[in-house]
Each structure stands twice: as C-alpha cells, then as structure tokens.
Amino acid sequence: MSFEGPLQRLVDELARLPGVGRKSAQRIAFHLLSVDETDARRLAQAIIDLRDRVGYCRRCFNVTSSDECAICRDPRRDPAVVCVVERPQDVVVMERTHEFHGRYHVLGGALSPISGIGPNQLRIPELRRRVAEEDIEELIVATNPTVEGDATAMYISREFKPLGVRVTRLASGLPVGGDLDYADEITLGRALAGRVEI
Amino acid sequence: MRIGWVSLQDFRSYREVHWRPDPSLSILVGPNAAGKTNLLEGVAYLALLRSFRRAPDGVLVHRDAATGIVRGEVRRTDRSALIEIEIPRQGRKQVLLNGKRPARHSELSGALRVVTFLPDDLDLIKRGPGERRSYLDEVAYQVWPGAAAEQAQFERTLRQRNAFLKRGADDPVTWAVWDERLADSGARLVARRHQVVTALSGFLTDAYRDIAGKGRVEFVYRAMWTDRPEAGVEDLRADLHRALEASRRTDAERRITTVGPHRDDPNLLVDGRDARYEASQGEQRSLVLALRLAAHRVIREITGEEPVLLLDDVFSELDVDRAVALQAALPPSQTVVTTTALEHVPLEGAIFEVRGGEVVPR
Ligand SMILES: [Zn+2]
Numbered sequence: 001m002s003f004e005g006p007l008q009r010l011v012d013e014l015a016r017l018p019g020v021g022r023k024s025a026q027r028i029a030f031h032l033l034s035v036d037e038t039d040a041r042r043l044a045q046a047i048i049d050l051r052d053r054v055g056y057c058r059r060c061f062n063v064t065s066s067d068e069c070a071i072c073r074d075p076r077r078d079p080a081v082v083c084v085v086e087r088p089q090d091v092v093v094m095e096r097t098h099e100f101h102g103r104y105h106v107l108g109g110a111l112s113p114i115s116g117i118g119p120n121q122l123r124i125p126e127l128r129r130r131v132a133e134e135d136i137e138e139l140i141v142a143t144n145p146t147v148e149g150d151a152t153a154m155y156i157s158r159e160f161k162p163l164g165v166r167v168t169r170l171a172s173g174l175p176v177g178g179d180l181d182y183a184d185e186i187t188l189g190r191a192l193a194g195r196v197e198i
Numbered sequence: 199m200r201i202g203w204v205s206l207q208d209f210r211s212y213r214e215v216h217w218r219p220d221p222s223l224s225i226l227v228g229p230n231a232a233g234k235t236n237l238l239e240g241v242a243y244l245a246l247l248r249s250f251r252r253a254p255d256g257v258l259v260h261r262d263a264a265t266g267i268v269r270g271e272v273r274r275t276d277r278s279a280l281i282e283i284e285i286p287r288q289g290r291k292q293v294l295l296n297g298k299r300p301a302r303h304s305e306l307s308g309a310l311r312v313v314t315f316l317p318d319d320l321d322l323i324k325r326g327p328g329e330r331r332s333y334l335d336e337v338a339y340q341v342w343p344g345a346a347a348e349q350a351q352f353e354r355t356l357r358q359r360n361a362f363l364k365r366g367a368d369d370p371v372t373w374a375v376w377d378e379r380l381a382d383s384g385a386r387l388v389a390r391r392h393q394v395v396t397a398l399s400g401f402l403t404d405a406y407r408d409i410a411g412k413g414r415v416e417f418v419y420r421a422m423w424t425d426r427p428e429a430g431v432e433d434l435r436a437d438l439h440r441a442l443e444a445s446r447r448t449d450a451e452r453r454i455t456t457v458g459p460h461r462d463d464p465n466l467l468v469d470g471r472d473a474r475y476e477a478s479q480g481e482q483r484s485l486v487l488a489l490r491l492a493a494h495r496v497i498r499e500i501t502g503e504e505p506v507l508l509l510d511d512v513f514s515e516l517d518v519d520r521a522v523a524l525q526a527a528l529p530p531s532q533t534v535v536t537t538t539a540l541e542h543v544p545l546e547g548a549i550f551e552v553r554g555g556e557v558v559p560r
Contacts, residue, residue, distance in 0.1 A: 111372065113361035118372060147354040147379065154375045 007033070059130070061106040061123050063088045071095075071103060078102045080137040084127070084156060086110050086144055094142060099192050102140070105130065110148035111155060119155060127156075131163055138166040140195055157198045168195040199311065199503045200532035201241060202271035202278060208263035209243075209285075210236035217557045219534055223547030226536040227560075232552045234536035238314075238508050241534065244270045244281045245310040245340070245506075247293065259287045272310045274503075279309050304343035311340045311505035313494040315512045319486045323473050327463040334391045334464060337398075337493050341500045345390055352383040356460055363453045377442045384459045385434035388419075392427050395419050395464070397496045405491035406468075408527040409520060410484035414469055421462040483516070487524055494529060504531040514542040 002008055007029060014025035032040045056062070057069035060082075064070065071077055071091075081102030085091060091104050107122040119125075130136060141156050143149035157167040170192060205216040211233045219241075226234045235251075239258075242250040249258060259266040266285040271278055282294040293299070293306060300306050322329045338345040359376040367373055395417045402415045419427045423441035424434060438458065442449075445457045466473035466489075468481050477485065497505045507528065513521050514537065525544045536552075537543050549560040 111358075111375070113358050113365055113372075113376075116365070118365075118369060147351055147358060147383075151355075151358070151375050151379050154378060155371060158371050158374060 056106075060104045061088075061108065061126070062091050062104055076101070080135055081140065082130070082136050082138070083140045083142050085142050086149065086152075090142065097192065100140075102138075105139075107143070107152065110143055110146070110152040112148045119159075122152070124156075124159070128159070131160060131165060136165060138168060140192070141167060141169050141198070153198060167198055169198045170195050199506065200273050201244075201310070201506060202273045204237075204241050204244065204268070204270040206237070206240045207267040207269075208260035209240050209266040209268055210258055210260065212236060212240075212555055213260060215555065215557055217550070219532065220548035221532060222530070223533045223545060224535070225540065225543055225545065225547050225549050226534065226552050226557070227540055227549060228536075228538070228552035230538060233555060234552045235510050237552065237557065238510050238534060238536055240268050241270070241506070242312050242314055242508055243268050243283065244272070245312040246336070247283065247291070247306070250314050250316065250508075255285050255291060256287050258285055263287075270310070281306075281309055304347065307343040307346055308340070308501060308503075311497055311501065311503065313490055313497065313505050313507055315487070315490050315507070315509040317511050317515060319490065320482060322489060323466060323477075323482050323485055327461075327465075330464040330466070331391070331459075331462060333489065333493075334394045335387075337394045337496060338390045340497055340505065341394075341397075342390065348383065348386045348390060352380075352387045352459065355379045355383045356455060356458070360454050363449055363455065367450050367453075373446075377439060380455070380458065381435050381439035381442060384438045385431045388421065388424075388427060388434055388438075388459045388462065389431045391459075391462075391464070392419055394496070396428075397500065398492050401492040401495040401499075402488060405495065405527065406484060406488035408491065409487045409523045410481065411523075413481070413484075415485065415488060416467040416470075418465045418467060419462065420465055421459070423457050427462075483520060487520065487527075491527055491529075494531070498529070504529065507531050507533040509533065509535045511536050511538065513537065513544065514539075 003011065010029045010032070011022075011025045014020055014028050015022055017025075020028070032043070053065045054063055055065070057064045057067075057072055059068055059072045062069040062071065078101050082105050083094060083100055083102055084105045084107060085094065086107055086109055088106055091106065094100055094104075105123065105127050107124065107127075109117055109122055111117060111119065111122070127139075131139075139156060139160055141153040143152045153169050157169075161167050200221055201219055203216065203218045205214075206212045207214050215237070217237065226237060228234050239249055239251065243258075248255070264287055267283065268285070269280070269282045271280055280294075280296050282297075284292040295306055295309060322333055335345070335349055339349065355376070359380050362372060362376055398417055402417060403413070406413050406415045421427050424437035426433060426437070429437075441457045442455075445455075448456050466485060468477045468485060471477060473482060473485055494505055494507065497503075513524075513535070516524065521544055528545075533545075533547070535543055535545060535547070540549065551558050551560055
C-alpha cells in the first residue's frame with residue numbers, strides 16, 4: 001500500500017532507519033501527523049541540529065558539538081590514561097561507571113578484513129600521533145569481547161607496547177559476544193579495576 | 199528430558215502444525231515427501247539451532263512466508279522450558295528461552311539435546327574428514343555449554359584470516375594478530391574435539407559390538423600441524439602457531455589458510471583397519487549406528503540426561519539382523535521414528551499419520 005506525496009516520502013525515509021520496519025514506519029508517520037505541530041517541528045529541528053552541529057572531537061573522536069569534547073577539555077581528567085573504545089556509544093557506557101578518570105580514543109570500529117577494515121580504516125594512525133605528542137602512559141583497551149574486538153586489542157598491544165606504553169585490557173566478566181552496551185555498570189567497574197596487561 | 203509439544207509455522211512444507219509426541223515412542227508414517235523429515239528437522243532445530251541436514255536457514259522458511267517459527271516445550275522431572283525460534287528468510291534468527299532472550303549462547307546449550315539417525319549417515323564414514331569433524335563438534339556442542347562459542351569463534355577467526363589473505367596480506371602486525379587469534383581459538387577447538395574422542399573411546403567399541411557382535415573401534419584424531427592432539431590447550435596453541443607461521447608463504451600464495459583444525463583428519467578404525475577404505479559395507483553400516491549410539495551414551499554419561507532420539511527412515515535401510523540389533527540397543531529415551539511403511543519398524547509406539555501438512559494420531 002502506498003500513500004500520497006510527503007506522507008509516503010516520510011514513510012520511505014523512516015523505513016530506511018535501522019530496526020524500523022514498514023509497519024512501524026507507517027505508525028510513526030501517522031503519529032507525527034496527529035501530534036501537536038510544535039512536537040513534530042522539534043523532532044525535525046533536532047535532526048537538523050544533529051547534522052549541523054554535532055561532529056567528532058579532534059583529539060579523541062568522541063561525538064561533540066565543539067572542536068574538542070567535554071572530556072578532553074576537562075582539566076580534572078588524567079591525560080596519561082586513555083581508554084580505547086570502538087564507538088562513541090561505548091564512551092557513554094564507560095562514563096556511567098564513574099570509575100574511569102582518564103581520556104578516550106574512539107577507533108570507529110574494529111579490525112575486520114571481511115568488511116575491508118584494516119588499521120588504517122580505524123583511527124589508529126591518529127592514536128599513534130597522540131602517543132607521540134601527548135604524555136600517554138597507559139592505554140586501556142575496551143573493545144568489544146568479539147573476535148574482531150579481541151584482534152584489535154592485540155593489534156594495539158603489539159603496536160604500542162614497543163613505544164613504552166602500558167597496554168591493558170578490561171578483565172573478563174563482560175558477556176561473551178555481547179557489546180559493551182549490554183554490560184551493566186557494576187560489571188564494567190569491576191572489569192576496569194581488574195584489568196590485565198596484554 | 200522429553201519434548202511435550204512442538205509447533206511449526208511456515209517451516210519447510212508446513213503452514214501450521216502442532217504436535218504432541220508420545221512420551222516414549224512415536225512413529226510418524228506417511229508417503230515420501232509428506233513432511234515426516236521436515237517435522238523431525240523442526241524438532242531437532244530446537245536443540246541444534248540449525249537444520250540437521252545442514253540446510254541454510256533461508257530455505258527452511260515456507261516459500262510463501264518471510265519468517266518461519268519453531269516452538270517447543272521441553273519437560274524434565276522438575277521443570278519445563280519453552281524454546282521459541284523465529285527464522286527470517288534473510289538475517290539473524292531470534293531465540294527465546296522461556297520468553298526471554300538469553301544473555302549468552304551457553305544458556306541455550308542443553309535446553310534440549312537430541313541424537314539423530316539419518317539416511318545419509320553413511321557419509322560420516324564414506325566421505326571426507328569434514329563429516330567426522332562435524333560429528334565431534336556436534337557432540338561437544340550438546341555436552342559443554344562453552345563449545346558453541348568456541349566453534350563460532352574459530353569459524354569467524356578463520357574467515358577473517360582468509361579475508362586478510364585474499365586482500366593481499368600486506369600488514370605484518372595484522373598478520374601476526376590473526377595468526378595468534380587463530381592459534382588460540384583453534385587450540386581450544388581441537389582440545390574440545392579430543393575431549394570428545396576420549397569420552398567416546400569406550401562407548402564406541404561397546405556400541406559397535408551391540409550391532410555387529412564383535413570388533414574393536416578406535417577414533418584417531420590426526421592433524422598435520424601437531425603430533426600430540428591429546429596435549430593441553432597451551433601446547434596445541436604453540437604447535438598451531440608454529441605451523442601457521444611456517445605456512446605463511448604458501449598461505450600468501452594461495453590466499454587461504456592451508457593448515458589448521460579445519461583441515462584435520464579424524465579417522466575411524468575397525469579392528470585396526472581404516473573404516474573409510476578398508477572396511478566392508480556391512481562393517482560401515484554397523485559403525486554408523488555405533489557412532490550414533492555412542493554419541494547418545496556420551497551425552498547421557500556427561501550430562502546425566504537422556505537425549506531425545508530422532509530416527510529418520512533408518513530401519514528400511516537395514517538388513518534384519520542389524521534392525522533387530524539396533525532395536526535392542528536403543529536406550530529408553532523418548533524416541534521419534536519416521537517411516538514410509540509400518541512393517542519396516544520393529545518397534546511398538548504411538549502411530550501418527552503425516553499427510554497434506556497435517557499430523558494425525560491413528
Ligand atoms: Zn575528546
């Protein structure tokens with residue numbers, strides 16, 4: 001079934017979003033048609049702002065609406081300890097533990113030759129530059145406990161240990177095959193405390 | 199452990215069917231292509247989370263549907279569990295255990311255990327080593343909760359290393375990383391396989407004698423990259439790592455991993471002779487039944503639970519002596535047998551007719 005003009009266009013756009021099927025797309029579109037106009041406009045503006053104002057931190061590649069993210073700008077954070085994660089969402093999860101006081105480095109994924117992702121497709125050259133320019137003493141690798149995340153952790157260890165940096169991995173306790181997303185704060189806090197040298 | 203009921207929706211030839219097997223023995227009778235094997239495949243899917251014919255998930259979905267659903271209740275003396283699986287034509291299947299998504303794969307392991315006897319089981323002996331590797335991995339999968347993750351991890355790592363080789367294997371550090379990861383996951387996989395071989399050793403000869411009357415069976419795990427497959431994970435890891443490094447030039451040329459557990463050759467010997475090339479037809483037939491019976495005994499021994507037995511049109515293939523011997527050797531587990539004609543089956547049980555997408559008690 002197809003609707004006319006703008007309505008169908010919105011349904012088509014919504015259906016392209018991850019996790020949104022045909023039926024949900026229609027339901028959301030009709031919902032937006034029925035709600036207060038200001039609510040609908042606020043959603044539209046939020047999407048525009050996201051694309052206009054949100055970018056990546058030039059230091060750690062976390063998401064931010066300025067040049068450098070709030071964590072990198074915070075003078076209380078320890079610049080000598082850097083937690084390496086796959087995605088910006090992982091920063092949020094780690095922050096919720098309130099146990100980590102260093103800075104981050106967001107790789108933008110994990111090594112996966114199947115998808116054509118090697119070290120240069122990740123922000124590993126940028127990490128190399130940071131290690132050369134900043135006084136980084138420890139890299140805590142918090143990539144996902146997957147085949148790709150483990151390989152990435154090992155790659156970082158092999159690349160950066162020879163440079164005199166301590167490289168550690170979160171102690172196990174995270175769900176196998178699960179993303180960092182699913183790990184609750186207690187598990188993650190414990191994993192952080194029990195991290196091991198790799 | 200037994201199956202209380204199973205229901206299939208848009209699975210293979212079925213639009214919708216709900217079936218309560220007999221607590222002890224059910225005989226599914228019907229003409230060829232009536233859907234007997236499909237029903238059995240649905241039951242096994244609850245335990246293995248894949249087709250026992252190794253068919254890809256996509257083809258299990260009814261041709262007029264986008265999603266197939268398999269549901270079933272597993273009863274134990276003290277509790278029962280509900281397993282529900284949604285199989286999309288494309289994409290990942292969803293599994294619910296008691297209405298909840300299991301946090302990890304191992305929670306599902308052992309929710310239901312089955313041992314299958316299939317018409318093309320002779321492939322286990324007559325065909326290449328891949329069939330025998332799968333046999334060992336399947337037993338491990340049903341016995342140890344960690345085995346599923348280990349197997350998946352090895353497969354995934356192997357695919358990644360091969361993709362790396364296909365793309366030209368340019369970066370030495372990345373190469374070293376995939377070698378290390380493959381050595382680690384491969385060592386765990388093979389340690390597990392060897393654990394199964396050891397567990398089987400006693401049962402296999404016993405089961406073979408139950409069918410053939412006499413003889414001695416050995417399962418020998420052979421690998422090109424180690425002469426000590428019985429060693430622990432640490433030693434296996436070192437051996438595999440060394441072999442991967444030694445085969446780097448060949449691997450780079452052929453752009454594929456030429457050595458490792460995916461090339462291992464688990465071999466069956468009957469009275470010291472290679473079962474594939476030197477055993478008679480009769481010995482091979484007895485050995486196949488022995489492999490399935492031994493798998494049942496190992497699973498029962500280690501888990502303390504009787505797996506459900508699924509026999510797909512097995513008796514029609516057997517001569518009278520072996521049919522009688524198998525009947526006598528079958529354990530008292532819940533059993534489901536399919537057949538085109540009741541006179542092939544030397545067993546007593548509840549009879550169900552399968553035809554036109556329905557399963558009707560007679
Ligand atoms: Zn930053």
